[in-house]
Amino acid sequence: MKTAEIKELSVKEIQERLDVESSNLVRMKLNHAVSPLDNPMKIRELRKVVAQLKTELRSRSLSETK
Numbered sequence: 001m002k003t004a005e006i007k008e009l010s011v012k013e014i015q016e017r018l019d020v021e022s023s024n025l026v027r028m029k030l031n032h033a034v035s036p037l038d039n040p041m042k043i044r045e046l047r048k049v050v051a052q053l054k055t056e057l058r059s060r061s062l063s064e065t066k
Contacts, residue, residue: 001049006056014060018053025050 006014025046032040 001052003052003056006052011057011060014053014057018050018057021046021050021053 001017009017025043028037028043028046031037032043037043
């Protein structure tokens with residue numbers, strides 16, 4: 001997910017995507033612990049997406065308080 005796509009979403013949509021992506025990340029980590037994934041780089045990509053979503057939420061909350 002690109003930064004421009006994230007900026008177009010509303011706060012509620014970002015929170016929903018964050019919940020979905022976080023649960024996907026946890027599930028993927030558990031699956032990888034049990035049996036190795038075909039592409040373990042997907043875990044890294046999901047971590048980055050979660051971080052981007054959290055960063056956008058934080059920046060919006062800071063801009064609202066100003």
